Amino acid sequence: MNSPDPAFSTDLAALVARLRLFLPPHCLLLGEEDLRPYECDGLTAYRELPLAVCLPETEAQVIDILRTCHSLGVPVVARGAGTGLSGGAMPHAQGVVLSLARFNKILRVDRAARLAVVQPGVRNLAVSEAAAPFGLYYAPDPSSQIACTLGGNVAENSGGVHCLKYGLTVHNVLRIRVVSIEGEVFEIGSEAPDAAGYDLPALMIGSEGMLGVVTEVTVKLVPKPELAQVVMASFADVAKAGDAVAAIIAAGIIPAGLEMMDKAATAAVEPFVKAGYDMNAEAILLCESDGTPEEVAEEIARVTEVLNAAGASDIRVSQSEAERLRFWAGRKAAFPAVGRITPDYYCMDGTIPRKRLAEMLSAIAAMETKYGLRCANVFHAGDGNLHPLIMYDASKPGDWERAEAFGAEILELSVALGGSITGEHGVGIEKINQMCVQYATPEIEAFHRVKAAFDETGLLNPGKAVPSLHRCAEYGRMHVHHGDVKFPELERF
Amino acid sequence: MQLDDIISAVKSAHDSRTPLRIRGAGSKDFYGGLLAGEVLDVASHRGIVAYEPTELYITAKCGTPLAEIEAVLAEKGQMLAFEPPQFGGATVGGCVAAGLSGPRRQQAGAVRDFVLGVKLVDGTGQMLNFGGQVMKNVAGYDVSRVIAGSLGTLGVIAEVTLKVLPKPVAETTLVFACDAAEAIRRLNDWGGQPLPISASFWHDGQLWLRLSGARAAVEAATAKLGGSSTVTPEKHWNSIREQTHPAFAASPLWRLALPSTAPCPELDGLRAIEWGGALRWYAGEIDGDHEAVRVAAASLGGHAVLYRAPESLRCRDGAFAELPPALLALHRRLKKAFDPQGILNPGRLYAEF
Numbered sequence: 001m002n003s004p005d006p007a008f009s010t011d012l013a014a015l016v017a018r019l020r021l022f023l024p025p026h027c028l029l030l031g032e033e034d035l036r037p038y039e040c041d042g043l044t045a046y047r048e049l050p051l052a053v054c055l056p057e058t059e060a061q062v063i064d065i066l067r068t069c070h071s072l073g074v075p076v077v078a079r080g081a082g083t084g085l086s087g088g089a090m091p092h093a094q095g096v097v098l099s100l101a102r103f104n105k106i107l108r109v110d111r112a113a114r115l116a117v118v119q120p121g122v123r124n125l126a127v128s129e130a131a132a133p134f135g136l137y138y139a140p141d142p143s144s145q146i147a148c149t150l151g152g153n154v155a156e157n158s159g160g161v162h163c164l165k166y167g168l169t170v171h172n173v174l175r176i177r178v179v180s181i182e183g184e185v186f187e188i189g190s191e192a193p194d195a196a197g198y199d200l201p202a203l204m205i206g207s208e209g210m211l212g213v214v215t216e217v218t219v220k221l222v223p224k225p226e227l228a229q230v231v232m233a234s235f236a237d238v239a240k241a242g243d244a245v246a247a248i249i250a251a252g253i254i255p256a257g258l259e260m261m262d263k264a265a266t267a268a269v270e271p272f273v274k275a276g277y278d279m280n281a282e283a284i285l286l287c288e289s290d291g292t293p294e295e296v297a298e299e300i301a302r303v304t305e306v307l308n309a310a311g312a313s314d315i316r317v318s319q320s321e322a323e324r325l326r327f328w329a330g331r332k333a334a335f336p337a338v339g340r341i342t343p344d345y346y347c348m349d350g351t352i353p354r355k356r357l358a359e360m361l362s363a364i365a366a367m368e369t370k371y372g373l374r375c376a377n378v379f380h381a382g383d384g385n386l387h388p389l390i391m392y393d394a395s396k397p398g399d400w401e402r403a404e405a406f407g408a409e410i411l412e413l414s415v416a417l418g419g420s421i422t423g424e425h426g427v428g429i430e431k432i433n434q435m436c437v438q439y440a441t442p443e444i445e446a447f448h449r450v451k452a453a454f455d456e457t458g459l460l461n462p463g464k465a466v467p468s469l470h471r472c473a474e475y476g477r478m479h480v481h482h483g484d485v486k487f488p489e490l491e492r493f
Numbered sequence: 494m495q496l497d498d499i500i501s502a503v504k505s506a507h508d509s510r511t512p513l514r515i516r517g518a519g520s521k522d523f524y525g526g527l528l529a530g531e532v533l534d535v536a537s538h539r540g541i542v543a544y545e546p547t548e549l550y551i552t553a554k555c556g557t558p559l560a561e562i563e564a565v566l567a568e569k570g571q572m573l574a575f576e577p578p579q580f581g582g583a584t585v586g587g588c589v590a591a592g593l594s595g596p597r598r599q600q601a602g603a604v605r606d607f608v609l610g611v612k613l614v615d616g617t618g619q620m621l622n623f624g625g626q627v628m629k630n631v632a633g634y635d636v637s638r639v640i641a642g643s644l645g646t647l648g649v650i651a652e653v654t655l656k657v658l659p660k661p662v663a664e665t666t667l668v669f670a671c672d673a674a675e676a677i678r679r680l681n682d683w684g685g686q687p688l689p690i691s692a693s694f695w696h697d698g699q700l701w702l703r704l705s706g707a708r709a710a711v712e713a714a715t716a717k718l719g720g721s722s723t724v725t726p727e728k729h730w731n732s733i734r735e736q737t738h739p740a741f742a743a744s745p746l747w748r749l750a751l752p753s754t755a756p757c758p759e760l761d762g763l764r765a766i767e768w769g770g771a772l773r774w775y776a777g778e779i780d781g782d783h784e785a786v787r788v789a790a791a792s793l794g795g796h797a798v799l800y801r802a803p804e805s806l807r808c809r810d811g812a813f814a815e816l817p818p819a820l821l822a823l824h825r826r827l828k829k830a831f832d833p834q835g836i837l838n839p840g841r842l843y844a845e846f
Contacts (some may be wrong), residue, residue, distance in 0.1 A: 023798035111753040112681045136685065157631045168629065170638065171606050186819045191752040192795035193598065193771045194642070196814040197603050197824055197842070206631045223687040246547040252570055252659030292687065294709030351627045353548050383628040384548075423629035431632070438632050442619050449830035450634050453823065466633065 005463055008094040010074050012051050015096070018072065019054065022064045029053040038097050041082040041089040042144070045346070045400065046429050050077065050091035057102045059179070060213045066213060067097055075462050076181070078209040080121060080152030083144040085347055085350070086428030088156060088208045088464055095462075098213060099153050106130050107216070114221045115174060115191060120151025120214045124158075127219060128441045136221035139166035142424070143332060150217050157206030159424035161257040161288075161331075164382035166222065168424070170205040177216035178204065181455045191218060195366035203450070208426050208465040211454040227291035229257065230327050231303050233312040234281035238262060241283035242357035244310035245381045246288065249354070251306050253299060257288035258382030259331050262361065265376040269330040269337035277330055278314055284310075285381065286331055288324075301341065334378045342374070342391035350414030351423035354384045363413055364388055371406040373399070385423035386414070412437050427465045435465075436472035444469060494537045494556075496620075496651055503649060503836075504618030512839050515645040517556055517679035521591045523801055525644050525812050527840030535649065536584060541565060542652060543626070550609055550626050552654040555586025566657055574601035574658040576734050586650040588646075592642025593813055595734040596692035596703070599768040605641035607656045613640060613648035616832025627790050639827075645838040647687065647831040661691070661705035665715050669700040673757050676700045677770040681754050684769050688714045694733050695766040696740040704728060733767070740765040743776030745802030747786055751795035758789035762837035774800075783810045790814070811844060821845065 019028055029035055030052050039047040051074075056062045069076045075095030082089055091097050103119035106126065110116070111134040116127055124145040128137040141160035142148055148158070154176060157169045166172070175189035188200035204211055235241035241260060248258065261269070261284050266277045277284055285307070289299040300317055307315055318324035330337070338345050352360055361377065368375050376389045388410055392403040411421040411434045421427070421434040435444070447466040451458070467475075506513045534621030539556035543685035546569040553562055556759060559579050566572055576595030577588045589611070594603045610624030613636075624630060624637035640647060652693060671679065676695040683690060689706035702720065704711045715722075723729065732738040758765060762776040777786055783799065791798035796814035799807050816824060821843075828835065828846045833846060 067612055110684060110754070113752055115680075134685065135687075157635070158832075159629055159711050163629065167602070167606065168631075170635065171602060178502075180819075183821050186817065186823070188820070190750070190795060192750040193768055194592075194603065194750050194796075196796045196798075197816050197820060198643055198647075198827060199592075199639050199641060200823070202605060202635050206635050211634075223685055249549060249659075250547045252662070254659065291689075291707065292710050292713050294713050295689075295707040298707045298709045300811065351629045353545070353627060355547060380629070385629045420623070420625055420630035420632050422632045423613050423627075424631060427632055429772075435632060438624070443621050443623065443633070446615070446621055446634050446636070446830070450827065453826035453830050 005092065005094065007462065008073065008075050008092070010051055010072070010094045015068070015072055015074055016052065019052070019065065020066045023056070023061060026060065027055045027057060029055070030181040032033070038079065038082070038091060039097070041079070041084040041087060043085050043428065043430055046087045046090050048091045048093050050093070050095055050097045050356040051099045053099055055099045055102055059185070062098070062179050062213060062215055063183040063185065065096070066179055066181055069096060069459060070181050070183065070457065073457065073459065075459050077461050078155070078213050080149035080155070080316060081123070081147050083148040084152060084156060084428065085349065085425040086422065086430040088426050088428035088461070090429050100149070103215065105152070109134065111136070113191065115218055116221055117218045118150050119214065119216060121149050122155070124148050124150060125154060131221045132224070135224050137224050138172065138219055139222050140169050140172050143335065150219065154205050154214050154217055155207070155209045156424070156426040159380070159385065161259060161380065163380065164258055165254050165256045170202055170222045173201060173205060173217060174220055175218035176201055176204055176214055178212035178214055180212050180424050181457065181459050199321060206426070208428065210462040210465055211460065212453055227293050227296050228288055228290040228324060229300055230286055230288045230318045230324050231295050231300060231307065232316045232327050233285045233287070233307045234268060234278040234314040235283045235285065235311065236281065236313050238283045239358035240311045240362050241285055242354070243481045244312065245354050245357065247306050247310045248303060253302060253306070255287045255303065255382060256290040257286065259286045260284065260379045260381035261331060261334065264301060264374065265334055265338070265378050266330065268376055269334055272337040272340060273329040273333050275326050275330040275464065281313065286327060297420050298459070331378060334376070338376050338389045338391065339340045343393040343395065344391070346390040346405045346407055348386065348388045348390065348410050349413050349422050349425040350419060351383070351385045352414050352417045352419035354381070357381065357384070358419040360386065360413065360417060364410060367406055367409055371402045373402055373406055375406070380423070383423070384419060408434060418454055429464055432464070432471065435467050436475045441469060441472070444472065494535060495543065496538065499533070499535060499538060499614050499649055499651060500618050502618060503614050503616065506531070506836050507617050507834050510834050510836060512836050515649050515838055517587040518558070518582040520580035520583040521587055523589055525711055525841045526844060527808050528804065530836070530838070531534070533649065535586060538651065539584070546571060548626065548652050549628070551657055552583050552626065552652060553582060554652050555650050557585045559583050559585055559588055570660050571657045572660045573607070573655060575604050575607055577604060578735050580735065585653055589641050589650055589653050590643065590645045595692065596730055596767060599657065599693065600691040605622050605638045608637050608641050608653065609656050610654040611637040611640050611650055612652035614651055615648045616834060616837050620651070621648065624654065628656065644842045646828060646842050648837065663708040663711040664703060664705045664726070665711050666729065667702045667704070667715065667718055667720035668718045668723050668725050669702070670698060671700050672698060673763055673766060676766055677754070677757070680770040683718070684753065686720070690769070692730060693767060693769055696738070696764065701729065740774060745806060746800045747775040747777050748798040748800040749773040749775060749790045749795060751790065751793050755793040755795065758793060760786060760789055787814055798836050808840070808844070813842065816843070
């Protein structure tokens with residue numbers, strides 16, 4: 001799917017000579033065996049070897065690397081822990097990978113101001129661990145939070161189970177320090193509630209490393225709720241479970257987490273985590289309530305009432321913290337659990353309006369037959385974010401191609417149902433064709449203009465996130481407005 | 494005015510390089526820099542396009558009055574959680590363009606946090622759709638949120654989709670007597686605890702605190718915090734949201750956004766403190782030293798807006814804090830990306846574009 005990029009041709013010797021002027025030997029990887037671990041991120045289906053990997057230790061080195069690459073016209077792909085799932089950190093064959101792994105310090109935790117200043121290579125969970133002694137935590141919790149870094153979270157606008165109530169990364173980052181491709185440093189956002197000028201943090205967060213390199217992030221910390229409790233409800237019918245999600249919201253309840261697993265997913269995880277899931281249920285809902293003990297008791301009672309009215313066949317409420325964690329263990333371990341029952345799986349990330357859940361699930365069931373592949377479904381049901389896990393075997397000829405087509409069809413249906421091709425994983429290289437489905441030419445052109453405002457030479461993570469118009473034309477889904485001639489900007493037409 | 498009329502008006506302004514002044518109800522004409530150009534009155538482009546209570550969003554055309562939106566939401570027990578001021582007849586387009594949030598911002602977030610999607614007519618008259626109607630959408634750059642607070646300089650907001658939230662079940666307001674420094678200390682102390690504080694306001698030796706949430710949570714917090722309760726809380730919070738409270742009756746009126754823990758700057762004229770200590774209102778003399786206010790705010794890690802003042806003064810000194818050169822250059826390039834001829838609300842945000 002990734003074709004060679006003729007736009008760049010790097011003189012490696014010249015690049016290395018320049019980098020060696022300021023990077024000590026242990027900060028520059030060049031040998032193939034050293035580069036190999038960087039050939040892909042969490043989406044292993046797409047791989048590319050970079051020419052070099054830079055591991056800077058100071059912001060001054062980051063600035064020098066970017067200036068060097070800018071002056072030599074070398075593409076730069078910034079990378080955190082590499083847990084991304086859309087190939088956003090896949091290297092460029094003519095470029096360098098700029099790893100921020102050594103920017104791993106928590107610079108400040110301010111208890112009174114409820115914020116933490118961290119370097120981009122700090123792991124998501126480490127922020128909450130550092131804040132815990134103050135009764136605070138960092139709310140966005142991607143499933144990979146034990147490994148993924150804040151810089152990566154900013155690049156992808158990562159989410160997680162708690163997004164429904166506490167928001168995405170964009171709602172929880174206060175300030176970002178950025179180095180431009182020209183090596184210029186600027187700070188956007190503020191420890192104050194807003195900053196002068198355009199809301200640039202909103203633009204940077206989720207920009208997939210295309211606009212600048214992040215060297216410092218200030219995040220908001222929130223008080224840790226006194227108590228969290230989870231209700232687990234079984235449904236004999238997936239549509240009823242979907243309706244129950246809507247009924248909870250309609251009742252004026254915004255749970256701390258509202259997740260759903262279908263039968264294929266529970267069948268995969270139960271032997272793995274032994275959470276006590278109802279193996280007969282067609283769908284299981286997990287609904288978490290957090291707050292003061294009084295508040296949680298009140299909300300759990302209301303949620304239980306709604307779930308009963310929505311036709312739940314069984315309802316259980318966690319009676320201890322250990323039980324709550326066990327209920328969640330399966331949902332959190334769904335990916336590795338599915339990984340145990342199939343040689344490979346392909347995790348998708350579409351978002352749809354909640355009320356179309358049942359429709360989407362039955363469409364996915366039909367696609368399983370069409371493509372001859374099984375699919376387990378886990379979702380952030382509360383915000384309509386689906387994670388179908390398409391199971392395949394990479395060693396079987398044709399399997400990956402069918403999995404890829406299966407995934408593409410899910411994403412395109414997500415858009416048709418009024419949703420998006422990505423809720424929290426990003427576009428990266430993976431969904432770049434589907435961007436042509438979600439957005440029409442004028443928007444894609446506008447995205448390119450935004451990109452050029454930050455990175456005129458197009459050296460930051462080229463080929464990701466925003467497709468070229470040429471690519472959309474080849475994908476054949478270019479929207480045509482007002483009967484205009486098809487793709488007049490392309491010579492081949 | 495229909496969408497096609499807006500598009501053709503912008504197209505012809507683009508072709509003839511005529512500056513346009515985008516106007517809804519005009520309720521925020523007092524805010525920002527220069528009011529220049531031919532008026533593009535979009536108030537008649539109005540109406541709620543879609544409202545899905547169970548999906549938590551509402552889509553409305555730019556000229557729709559906030560009052561109309563809030564009335565429809567109230568029928569389903571929902572609200573715009575950032576509590577935007579209505580200032581009489583404010584429209585939803587103006588609300589997003591100005592990016593002003595009310596008392597609940599400290600708990601719920603700002604306008605930008607609730608923007609899910611916009612239909613934007615850019616400075617060439619091109620119709621652009623960003624974002625959508627779902628909560629989670631990270632495809633492409635998040636242009637819709639950048640539109641919040643951009644004061645119409647990047648495009649005419651034709652239609653906007655906002656996330657809505659259920660109204661809290663219970664609400665109580667408590668009042669404490671204390672000075673400003675003590676108010677800031679208490680607010681930050683409380684802010685670090687799991688308390689359902691949805692708004693705060695200090696003025697003239699009194700600190701008002703609103704608690705919102707589940708009945709049990711509000712009752713438990715009331716018992717814990719003490720203070721005296723008040724009889725007309727709704728009227729009180731409305732007067733803060735709409736800035737009809739006497740604390741806001743000053744010209745010029747300065748709005749200082751600061752880290753919530755920042756001490757009170759050494760300036761005369763502190764009128765009020767909001768948002769858990771992060772928003773401070775000051776009355777400054779017209780012939781006073783405006784530079785001193787800017788410097789004081791910046792030295793504490795925030796910024797000062799010359800919020801309500803004669804237009805001549807806002808144009809002379811700039812309504813908003815100056816940007817560092819690298820950021821100003823970036824702003825110019827972004828402006829150009831959406832409005833190459835610079836015809837949309839020129840000078841309203843910064844004199845430079």
